[in-house]
Amino acid sequence: MRILIVEDEKKIADSLRKNFNDEGFDTKVCFDGSDALEVISKEKFDLILLDWRLPEITGVEVCKRIRNANNRTPVILLTALSNISNKVEALNCGADDYITKPFSFEEVLARVNALIRRYKFSQNMIEFEKMSLNLITHTLETETGSIKLPEMEFELLKYFLENQDRIVSREVLCEDVWKLKYTPTTNVVEVTVKNLRKKLEEYSSNKFIKSVYGEGYLFISN
Amino acid sequence: MRILIVEDEKKIADSLRKNFNDEGFDTKVCFDGSDALEVISKEKFDLILLDWRLPEITGVEVCKRIRNANNRTPVILLTALSNISNKVEALNCGADDYITKPFSFEEVLARVNALIRRYKFSQNMIEFEKMSLNLITHTLETETGSIKLPEMEFELLKYFLENQDRIVSREVLCEDVWKLKYTPTTNVVEVTVKNLRKKLEEYSSNKFIKSVYGEGYLFISN
DNA sequence: AACAATAATGAAAAAATTTTCATTATTAAT
């Protein structure tokens, strides 16, 4: 996950960056609004953390401009002020959430994760580990690239993601994914699992699809 | 579009049914709540119009049970009462909208259409005429049946639906739908248009895809 | 360690989809 931190107080910016990096996020920092807008127009982020008080352009203004450019990237505003009118202004400018300083990193992290998850869901994406499956385009998207899955591999992966941490037998897969009333005499399922595994391995060393001897498969992502 | 009208006052029920039928809707009427629940469990509707005051089970109770059965079909409650606490109760039971009697059919129609459109959109469906294209399953759904479109036909139809009433040239289609940088020497576009037209014709006598000589294609649905 | 059951694999076969191509039909302009 890639986060843009827009914060002019170097101490806070550094602390956020370090903490997010430790959590496995990819971060980028901007110290003022115009710099941020420039970066946002060129690069893609999963979330933008935006300080309210910034030199020149305010965070609220930056947020408005992001939305005017038809960019729906989740935005969280950070502010020292906690009165309600500010809160209203924050949400009116198109921000998705609002955190008042001083904050604990745990709070920021929780809100960031919740917002990213919510956004991906609304975008018809199911995320797992550092990848996500786009239900509309049928692409498997990662930080390093994306591939379009053929239909049966897509359907299988989608099914696994909807049934994580649960053993699914071949019979169930035949019925739910392949829509067969009878269990086939051949091993279509195994072959498709093999091909899907190969593609997943190209992007992660995680073994997502485990085999449970005599039972079926088990998809685990964390 | 198929609407279920649940209303015990025969006069109102008949009037609604007649008006909706005239507008081209398919309607079904139930006179009490348990009858409605029975029907809803078996048949699929695009919307349910539910009277608050019903013999035995109230409309609010019916609505709750529909939602408990994990059915998200849009529900509009009809009521003679217009105080706020009722309105709150209505929306809390899982209804999507609320109309107070007496109402004009125009008002009902407007709300019904708005709600159906909103719901389909949230379900990743694009509707046109009496059909809808499911963006997740890639199926073209009609009242009489549904078929899964092969990928290129799906992409093409989706593009047409997003660009209705606008002439799109072959060059643009090659770029946007086929993702080609060059215009092909062959007529892939024409062939795919032909096949898509054939499938659309199976469900409607409307000629959705018009050819504009020397310019391109024009998709019109109403 | 040996065995039988279960699972994984590579490659071929079959099926479905997409693209190409040759031909016919339609359009707009003269």
Added chain:
DNA sequence: ATTAATAATGAAAATTTTTTCATTATTGTT
């Protein structure tokens, strides 16, 4: 009405995807 350009069509070729099959590998049990 003729003509040249554009569009539609059927069918074949090429490509991609899905399924099958024979073989090898792995697992759990004795």
